[in-house]
Amino acid sequence: xxxxxxxxxxxxxxxxxxxxxxxxxxxxxxxxxxxxxxxxxxxxxxxxxxxxxxxxxxxxxxxxxxxxxxxxxxxxxxxxxxxxxxxxxxxxxxxxxxxxxxxxxxxxxxxxxxxxxxxxxxxxxxxxxxxxxxxxxxxxxxxxxxxxxxxxxxxxxxxxxxxxxxxxxxxxxxxxxxxxxxxxxxxxxxxxxxxxxxxxxxxxxxxxxxxxxxxxxxxxxxxxxxxxxxxxxxxxxxxxxxxxxxxxxxxxxxxxxxxxxxxxxxxxxxxxxxxxxxxxxxxxxxxxxxxxxxxxxxxxxxxxxxxxxxxxxxxxxxxxxxxxxxxxxxxxxxxxxxxxxxxxxxxxxxxxxxxxxxxxxxxxxxxxxxxxxxxxxxxxxxxxxxxxxxxxxxxxxxxxxxxxxxxxxxxxxxxxxxxxxxxxxxxxxxxxxxxxxxxxxxxxxxxxxxxxxxxxxxxxxxxxxxxxxxxxxxxxxxxxxxxxxxxxxxxxxxxxxxxxxxxxxxxxxxxxxxxxxxxxxxxxxxxxxxx
Numbered sequence: 454x455x456x457x458x459x460x461x462x463x464x465x466x467x468x469x470x471x472x473x474x475x476x477x478x479x480x481x482x483x484x485x486x487x488x489x490x491x492x493x494x495x496x497x498x499x500x501x502x503x504x505x506x507x508x509x510x511x512x513x514x515x516x517x518x519x520x521x522x523x524x525x526x527x528x529x530x531x532x533x534x535x536x537x538x539x540x541x542x543x544x545x546x547x548x549x550x551x552x553x554x555x556x557x558x559x560x561x562x563x564x565x566x567x568x569x570x571x572x573x574x575x576x577x578x579x580x581x582x583x584x585x586x587x588x589x590x591x592x593x594x595x596x597x598x599x600x601x602x603x604x605x606x607x608x609x610x611x612x613x614x615x616x617x618x619x620x621x622x623x624x625x626x627x628x629x630x631x632x633x634x635x636x637x638x639x640x641x642x643x644x645x646x647x648x649x650x651x652x653x654x655x656x657x658x659x660x661x662x663x664x665x666x667x668x669x670x671x672x673x674x675x676x677x678x679x680x681x682x683x684x685x686x687x688x689x690x691x692x693x694x695x696x697x698x699x700x701x702x703x704x705x706x707x708x709x710x711x712x713x714x715x716x717x718x719x720x721x722x723x724x725x726x727x728x729x730x731x732x733x734x735x736x737x738x739x740x741x742x743x744x745x746x747x748x749x750x751x752x753x754x755x756x757x758x759x760x761x762x763x764x765x766x767x768x769x770x771x772x773x774x775x776x777x778x779x780x781x782x783x784x785x786x787x788x789x790x791x792x793x794x795x796x797x798x799x800x801x802x803x804x805x806x807x808x809x810x811x812x813x814x815x816x817x818x819x820x821x822x823x824x825x826x827x828x829x830x831x832x833x834x835x836x837x838x839x840x841x842x843x844x845x846x847x848x849x850x851x852x853x854x855x856x857x858x859x860x861x862x863x864x865x866x867x868x869x870x871x872x873x874x875x876x877x878x879x880x881x882x883x884x885x886x887x888x889x890x891x892x893x894x895x896x897x898x899x900x901x902x903x904x905x906x907x908x909x910x911x912x913x914x915x916x917x918x919x920x921x922x923x924x925x926x927x928x929x930x931x932x933x934x935x936x937x938x939x940x941x942x943x944x945x946x947x948x949x950x951x952x953x954x955x956x957x958x959x960x961x962x963x964x965x966x967x968x969x970x971x972x973x974x975x976x977x978x979x980x981x982x983x984x
Contacts, residue, residue, distance in 0.1 A: 457585035458483035478524020480551030499897035503870035505535020541861030579608030585620035651724035661729020836868035838888035839920035866894035947978035
């Protein structure tokens with residue numbers, strides 16, 4: 454016999470869980486001591502939102518569900534933002550919350566909220582474990598659904614009295630992940646016909662092209678057909694930006710590096726093959742404003758109903774298998790690279806130029822220096838803010854899943870806790886790029902990182918402002934309000950955690966600092982003051 458808490462932890466072990474990120478709580482006592490006696494490391498964090506972001510980034514990088522833990526009441530409400538981020542960014546996460554004993558849930562009581570109801574709209578599935586005999590089924594279902602395409606968040610509520618009850622149940626064994634059916638032959642033939650008739654076809658690679666590890670097949674497809682690729686922010690790296698077929702990330706801002714030229718490519722394209730495209734991360738009205746593009750939709754699920762995204766053909770299957778089928782059936786698919794070669798050349802010139810010595814510090818001018826300091830398979834995690842737009846548009850990305858951007862929920866505060874999870878999950882170097890606004894939301898997780906012995910670099914762009922909002926307000930009204938901030942001395946702040954802090958005053962200093970700290974085995978903070 455064992456307790457339900459012991460069984461839940463044993464189930465987590467069977468699922469391959471290495472870390473549980475969370476905060477302790479009274480109602481979690483049984484579960485915490487069960488974790489202590491297991492092979493799983495419980496990582497106490499400084500805020501439940503940080504725990505959820507850690508689980509989120511773990512899921513994004515590995516494809517295996519990250520696990521976060523919070524107690525009832527405020528512990529559960531603090532998890533909500535990170536869990537919602539995982540849901541909209543299609544990241545596999547299993548969240549667990551404690552709850553008071555079943556005998557008091559029918560009435561108003563201390564810290565009692567209807568947590569299952571609260572998590573309903575931000576998860577694929579969630580339930581209360583109301584009986585020790587359903588622990589094994591509940592955990593297996595939570596992981597299965599979280600990791601099944603399209604992945605997302607699930608939630609389990611674990612009342613404290615149930616956790617301490619004995620049970621003879623055993624974990625359910627894991628199984629191979631469910632495979633989608635092969636692509637429909639008729640749909641493939643229609644897609645091939647549409648693409649073969651096009652003079653200027655283009656691929657729009659989305660989050661699903663990264664998530665489903667379809668990058669290798671997509672790269673083979675573009676090599677065989679010379680069809681160019683433009684990526685969404687979360688699709689960066691599906692095809693290397695060093696490849697002549699890459700037109701970098703989808704963008705329209707004229708002030709962005711090469712943005713107008715990339716918009717030219719979308720406008721000129723007479724057929725669009727979307728691969729794993731998630732509307733939640735980029736509005737199709739931006740690239741199909743007249744709703745007149747001929748579109749082939751290739752994804753694990755049917756297309757969302759949308760006036761500006763009404764595909765002519767939908768291929769619903771494993772993304773990699775769909776690409777393979779199109780390539781096998783489509784000997785006539787292809788295009789002359791001349792129609793987009795000059796566009797790529799102009800964009801490369803805009804994105805890869807290093808700053809002149811007299812240039813003022815800016816996010817965009819910093820990116821070539823950051824790119825040179827990082828290996829192709831190092832991981833950059835971007836917080837949300839004005840710097841995110843520059844990174845999404847202008848940071849060259851060479852491998853899938855090496856530029857992590859929250860663009861479904863697009864929430865602030867993910868970079869530092871995300872870097873903790875990334876450092877635990879990968880062997881390469883990690884950089885957390887953040888603004889002063891997002892950084893201070895979860896900066897306390899630096900303590901978590903130092904306690905765990907993590908190594909990563911925090912690249913902090915400081916404009917003493919919620920800069921992205923200021924920019925939007927200025928565009929609309931010529932001025933901004935409610936966005937200005939005051940900040941601590943960030944170098945001293947970093948040193949108070951026992952890590953090195955730097956504030957370069959020239960491009961040469963920034964270049965030297967990044968070259969030294971990015972591959973280092975310690976944590977460092979580099980502040981770049983920007984206007």
